[in-house]
Amino acid sequence: MDVSHLIDALNTEQRDAVTAEPGPLLIQAGAGSGKTRVLTHRIAWLNQVEGVSPFGILAVTFTNKAAGEMRARVEELLGTAIGPMWIGTFHGLSHRFLRIHWKEAKLPQTFQILDSEDQRRMVQRAIRGLDLDEKKWPPRNAMWYINEKKDEGLRPQHIRDDGDPTEQQMIRIYTAYQTACDLAGAVDFAELLLRALETLRDNDELLEHYQKRFRHLLVDEFQDTNTIQYAWLRLIAGDTGNLFAVGDDDQSIYGWRGAKVENILNFNQHFPGTRVIRLERNYRSTGNILNAANALIENNTDRLGKNLWTDIGEGDPITFYSAYNEGDEARFVVERIMEHINTGGRRSDAAILYRSNAQSRVLEEAFFRAGIRYRVYGGLRFFERMEIKDALAYLRLISLSDDDVSFERAINQPPRGIGDKTLSSIRNAAREANVSLWHACAEILTANALKGRASTAVSGFMTLIMNMRKETSELSLDKTVEYVIEHSGLLDHYKKDRTEKGEARVENLLELVGAAGAPIDVPEDMPEMSQLDAFLSNAALEAGDNQADEGEDCVQLMTMHSAKGLEFPLVFITGMEQGLFPSKRSVEESGKIEEERRLCYVGITRAEQRLFLTMAEHRRLYGRDHFSTPSRFISEIPSDFIMEIRPRLNVSRPMVQTPQRKAIREDNTTGLSIGQRVMHGKFGEGTVTDYEGQGAHARVYVNFETVGSKWLVLAYAKLEALNTA
DNA sequence: TTCTTACCTCTTTTT
């Protein structure tokens, strides 16, 4: 068979990777080195040359987008559909597994998936159920704790509390939450993975079956795998499976949510005889951009080490612009993009990257004023919108009335006279009898334990749900959705809101009907799943895009995290300020700075031709003023590759409102003004960026060049004011 | 019960 189309366009290293003998393989793929191409060609190679059936291949990614892209590209290479191949996200594939083996996993057949918001509510209920103060035990923190433990594969009984009361309390919350989930047939994201892992591990027959079936495993973005994902891979790979891992330790930017770079660094130990292949040739960026990236990342210590190169040529130097404030920064960016457009460039060539989402607003305003179309990534997505979640709650109740999260959401939305008091008596009854809210309602009603009005309202709600179930049982999915938004009263409820927001909500609800009309493929190995359940699971797992017109030619705004895996001819990294990027927190916690630097590396390597770095000397963020020095990352880029441009003279100096603001706040009794350079005996030189308090309590916030920002009490810290030239 | 006003928090994000 002629397989030249699979290898002809590849360089030597890529070809080595694609055609390697079976066995553990670690591909160190630098940014822009063609890793997706290697992955997809490897799959095609396995199938066409090694004769591996699509059934025997499991390929896993982190995002639905990446999974979809991989599937499409493999199908294109093979010229045929590859339906039975397991290509998907860790969560998607675990979900598929659990739908098939729900009995072994001890789940109800119609188990529901909780998204983050559902999960938070569920944790909140557990906390209230334990009679804990929500102020002291914020649901969100408890949720983080639970997810962290689940991501490490830990159940409450596995956690050692070491007598720590906080830990003990968290374990109690975890336990209560898990009990509630099991009762409601609810599975959160982390649970999908953990439950799949446990089911496989504790069931020899299943394990043997899947180990035999999936002789070839391929993983993308391997540096982002966390403990449980890695355990999942190792379990399925077994001792003889072939794991093909593609990753880049320099692009590991998700340590804060449990990703373990160690999985790459220790790969050899777990898989003896691992062959390592490095892809260092970059096909994306100019020499200047790559050199800057290489020099920056050199400052990290824990690296496998690699150096990107290109023969594209040097290209333009990187530009650094220091703006007066965030408005001036935005203006600079907009002007550069205007120039680009005026010389025939496309808007979609340009990406504006920032560290935190809060930075997008000023940029958005500037683009809006300039009349340039833009698109912001991140934020609320379609299936996460309030009105959509309301409608989904009704649909879930139709499918499984024991779903407590949906019950709480639907029962008084739209308002039907069931208030806190009635609801809490239902909750209590449910907790005491250890049954779902729905079940408790039924019992309360037969026992006649509610007052007249509440009783009518509650039984009215139950009848409504039961009627919906009956009336929609024969309807198609989109007709079901239509029926539900109509008869639940949701549509009328939102129609009453005549504001723009309300109108958008009504539109979204109608769009949901449309979404339900689109065909959804229930994979053939999940035959027992109803259309409705498939739709609901899909809604949770793939929350949908946040903006409809994706194909439009517009400027892209996003965080550096969400830019990973993307590339643009023209890239702006904004907010290059000490304290913002690297973030204040990462400077304070030791060891965090390296991940921050990797994030910067990711940002830089997104650029193909032109890269602009900008900062604002003065920035208002979260309603507070910040005065900053340039990010240390700027100085880590050798001056050969970067060109600093001075502000232009025709820019009217924007208002730095310190005088008025001082009057509003309090008198500055520190004797130091913001922006003042100071010298500290231990910390060295720094700049005053804030102050607070009076007399003996007066403190100043100083941004030191070497140790970052610190609050200092003036009475103790001997600060020497320096003259600024 | 429901609507309105005060208070708190606040990196990064996918599933």
Next chain:
DNA sequence: GAGGTAAGAA
């Protein structure tokens, strides 16, 4: 500065 939650007023 905004969004979400919690206590007060109609």
